[in-house]
Amino acid sequence: MSVDVVVIGLGYVGLPLAQQALRAGLSVVGFDINTAVVDALNGGISHVDDLSDGDVAEMLQCGFRATADETEIGAAATTVISVPTPLSEDGGPDLEAVKAAAGSVARNLRHGMLVVLESTTYPGTTDELVRPILEKSGLLAGVDFFLAFSPERIDPGNEHYGTHNTPKVVGGDTAESTERAAAFYGRFVETIVRTKGTREAETAKLLENTYRHINVALVNEMARFCHELSIDLWDVINAASTKPFGFQAFYPGPGVGGHCIPIDPNYLSHNVRARLGYPFRFVELAQEINATMPTYVASRAQNILNDAGIAINGATVLLLGVTYKPNIADQRESPAVPLARRLTALGAKVSYHDPRIERWTAAGFDIPKTDDLEGAVASADLVILVQNHREYDANRLAAMAKRFFDTRGATSGEESQRL
Missing domain, CATH: 3.40.50.720 (NAD(P)-binding Rossmann-like Domain)
Structure with a gap:
């Protein structure tokens, strides 16, 4: 048949x-x-x-x-x-x-x-x-x-x-x-x-994701120096977005995840090197910047604790949302994994909450999960919003936490620090 x-x-x-x-x-x-x-x-x-x-x-x-x-x-x-x-x-x-x-x-x-x-x-x-x-x-x-x-x-x-x-x-x-x-x-x-x-159809897909990869890297690098200069990058992006032409908003974050953005541009870069013998410099620089964001977030977390007189070694750190996108269960290439590894290497006691993930492995072992969201937020030395699922009221959680680090620009109050 x-x-x-x-x-x-x-x-x-x-x-x-x-x-x-x-x-x-x-x-x-x-x-x-x-x-x-x-x-x-x-x-x-x-x-x-x-x-x-x-x-x-x-x-x-x-x-x-x-x-x-x-x-x-x-x-x-x-x-x-x-x-x-x-x-x-x-x-x-x-x-x-x-x-x-x-x-x-x-x-x-x-x-x-x-x-x-x-x-x-x-x-x-x-x-x-x-x-x-x-x-x-x-x-x-x-x-x-x-x-x-x-x-x-x-x-x-x-x-x-x-x-x-x-x-x-x-x-x-x-x-x-x-x-x-x-x-x-x-x-x-x-x-x-x-x-x-x-070939044109194959390259079109790579161009789409390379475009996103490079622009995400741009705002991720801006996030670093804007923090040092006491500039609110999220406010900057909102202001720039009012231009009705010539600008598309991209947002910083703790790293890039999923199958497409952290992977597809490398196909093009690898192909250029293998066939033509020279680097696709934009892609390789973007990869370098985006790949270091989890380490940068861990460093910011360490500084937030230090400012409160708390050593990260032994501190309790709660990660909210460990998937690569909000409102789905897909964990492919999630930046939460290298972030948890780095925090654990620094001696932090890491736990997580995610309404879509029952079991999560990072740093070579299972990370403890909490089902008591509000209790865990209130008790942790530091809460890091890694992925803003719809179940999270970020402003409310930030108000409950001792210290709240928002890597997604989801909060608007003074209770949190944003990337």
């Missing part, structure tokens, strides 16, 4: 994609090598923030099913690869999951199939890595099957923009492949943006 699409990789990218395709009336099968994920989804249990168990139940009612049997790929008119691409030890993307997924497709490739890579990677991956693997099947891209790249643009926890209303960039290895990909996504995405080819 044929299906409209098989989605390979059922994580925070693949599962919402499958959901939107189903809602548009497409038949969808999800493939994942993690049998625990497959069994959970078939049992109506979600493992990603943006989809509830009820959403998965709705998908199942629409005919969705998950499988770990790669032979089912052969029934697809379209196959979408949305597997993780973490950083490798040399700073480039780890493409082992992409290679494995492409191999699974190659073993089940058939004439006329559209294959789309969505996994974020360096320019040239679709043409130089994926295409040769697929062509081991004996079929030729652009002749026997169609190949394209379409970068994922998922923003976990975003209540306004999702798969359906976020413009979809597509670039094929041929003009016909581009049109095939545009036609496929056009069935469930409002706006399709065509690029000249796969």
Whole structure:
């Protein structure tokens, strides 16, 4: 039995994609090598923030099913690869999951199939890595099957923009492949943006996140000297934001997290160094600045305690919110981890509160969790707001605390110190 699409990789990218395709009336099968994920989804249990168990139940009612049997790929008119691409030890993307997924497709490739890579990677991956693997099947891209790249643009926890209303960039290895990909996504995405080819589509995603990475680094560096000069950077940003043109607000924080911002720009920097032999200096400087923010926050915390006559060695420090974004449970690359490590190295007794995280490991061991938010805030020597979940009334908590360090600009009173 044929299906409209098989989605390979059922994580925070693949599962919402499958959901939107189903809602548009497409038949969808999800493939994942993690049998625990497959069994959970078939049992109506979600493992990603943006989809509830009820959403998965709705998908199942629409005919969705998950499988770990790669032979089912052969029934697809379209196959979408949305597997993780973490950083490798040399700073480039780890493409082992992409290679494995492409191999699974190659073993089940058939004439006329559209294959789309969505996994974020360096320019040239679709043409130089994926295409040769697929062509081991004996079929030729652009002749026997169609190949394209379409970068994922998922923003976990975003209540306004999702798969359906976020413009979809597509670039094929041929003009016909581009049109095939545009036609496929056009069935469930409002706006399709065509690029000249796969490399342009790959680079567009990297430019998006490099832009954010560099601008976050700018305000993070400004946070340091503004503090030294007794300038309220948050007030500065609010004032600058009133300009109706030429300015976009970015905000400082304890570091950058998630899969995209701390990782994707490195793909581009690594690719420039490997291919052209010189550094992408903006990216490397931004990485240096953003990566040192947890240490800077720990230093500020130490100074706050010192000003009160309290040594950080033995002091109780409570971290509020340890996820990389507010209002989600995603901990990938959260700056709370290196912050907790640094505070622990300085001798602080670190605990945490997070309404979405039951167990948290940092510094090589489990960090104690408190469920008594108000009691823990009132008793700690220092409270650090690391992530401002909607459950937190930052001003109220700051008023209850002995000392409150706000790294997110969520407070407005005199009771707290802000980054």
